[in-house]
Amino acid sequence: MPQSLDAAHPVPPPAPAAAMLKALFRRSEIPLLISLLVVIAFFSIASDTFLTTRNIANVLGQSALAMTAGIGVAIVFISGEVDVSVGSLVAAVAIPLIVVMNATESLFLGIAAALALGLVVGAVNGYLSAYLGINSLIVTLGTLFILRGGVYLYTGQTAIPDEAMLESFFQIGNGRLLGLLPYPALIAFVLLLAFAYVMRHRPFGRQVYAVGGNPEVARLAGYSVKRVKFACFIISGLLATVAGIMLASRLGSAVHVAGLGFEFQVVAAVVLGGVSLSGGIGSLFGMALGVLILSFLSNGLGMLALATEWQLVVTGGIIIAAVAFDEFKRRRI
Template sequence: MSQVSINVNKKQNFALNVGGGIKNFLRNNMGIIIGLLVLCIVISIANPNFLNSNNILNVLRQTSTNLYLALAMTMIIIIGGIDLSVGSIMAVVGVVTTGLIALFGTPVIIAVAAGLLVGMLIGAVNGYVSATTVIPPFIVTLATMNIARGAAYVISDGKPIRVMSESFNSIGSSYIGGVLPMPVLYLIILLVVCYLIMNKTKLGRYMYAVGGNAEAAKFAGINIKKVKFFAYTFSGLMAAVAGIVLASRMFSGQPTSGTGAELDAIAAVVLGGTSMTGGYGRIGGTVIGALIIGVLSNGLNLMGVSSFWQYIVKGIVILVAVYADIIKKRRAA
């Protein structure tokens, strides 16, 4: 067979794989995609400013921060766990990074690396304790949530740490070609990484196996402790990325940042179809779920709805999504 024929076959196979992937994505997420479109239509009718290009970019920028957390939260929930500490990790990483820059004159790249390391260490503690003890992940991450939030207040003395470094502030506030926000670019890269992990590696398959039946996975030779350790460490890393990007956008490290971020991340994951009992979920569904949360929050803001009511709405959304998942499982059974 000639080299030309081989190249043509490779291109055809690639096109078929891409086409099949898109069809599967649409088939698996048709319900929430329709829900997202209906939500966009309703909000645009209520407030035409919703479709303004600047507002759309703002929605994407805000959603990207939530998606950093939600991508890792998808892995956590698939293995049958939960991570309540991500919002607090955002806060402590933000004040550590900005504090190093503003108070000690640390180069930006070193300060950012230190912030990422802090997030990974907290995630690693969550993973190690959850994997090696009988303490439920809910309790473990609840404890680290309080510890990390307290550390953020102690480090910052309860006050914002202002950063005047242009190179740091450009991390979350600059644009590519004057159009694409940098946080969205980071999101695209992380989406590709997470998709490859979950769909093209043994680690991804192990996560589904652990969440589906941990005992069976153990007898199959899967190292459950390593799988859990990776998932929580990766969650800490993603929370650190979110914290640094948010601090850069606000030009300061805020000890109060990330409050309630875990709620938005969990809402995006369950809306995207990931089962709260573990063993099932898709990155693509999480993306749509996060877009629904982002559009909903933005629409409520445009319509002047109080942020207090937004918490109520998000809580109801989570409750309905989890109930729908339970009903779906019962019907399947």
């Protein structure tokens, strides 16, 4: 490397096109975007009902839950921790939501009650993981079981129907913008943009990356590693609550088996989206692309009448292949 005391041009020369291309490819979003387009192109050719506005809008609506919860899970991953409790949390928050709405006929109070539960769960996960230093995989696996058990106990293994029947509540999960784009997709998209902005352009977002990238360096830079991680768990709890509210609206009740296996779906999408399990690496747009790839894949394979069993096999193979690709790319560059 040239290095001189009287260097007259410390401003770098403009990067040549090849370097720019390389830099572009290093961002994991570009290969993901290409993969998504390949998936869409493949099914458009293979099936004539796939590429219709109605079907695309439906898939976007279906992917909204995983995307909303995925934002929070991805943020926790980036901070260097893990959150798998979201699968039970989406089911659990429906109980205060429906029960309070049934009692008060107020959507606002119902949502407030649901968010309160999400906040408490996030705080418990965060306190045990960040402040007490217990492995977050174990902590959130624990809360995953506890919440599911709690839901079974409270509901007596059955669903609690929505008796308030508020139109506004129905619209959250079932309404469509201009009769086309499902509201959940809109909500997920707005949240995605908001949090992507936070992660890129607010000091807090950068602190999350720094804490996940190298906690010791972050500490020396004056960050409170524990507080940042704690905040990430809170965010994850609240976003899973939003997903749970949309799910409850779609189901019209608090269903005890809602969201079973949802945590795996979310973690798979987050990892597929290039978010590193070891922290500090990944983006929310990558996560969103991961969700979309898996959603379109499952929708398209369904249209080709591939059995669900085989859909699972294919999806699993693709996740491993994608993460392996990411890993090799990272090693080579």
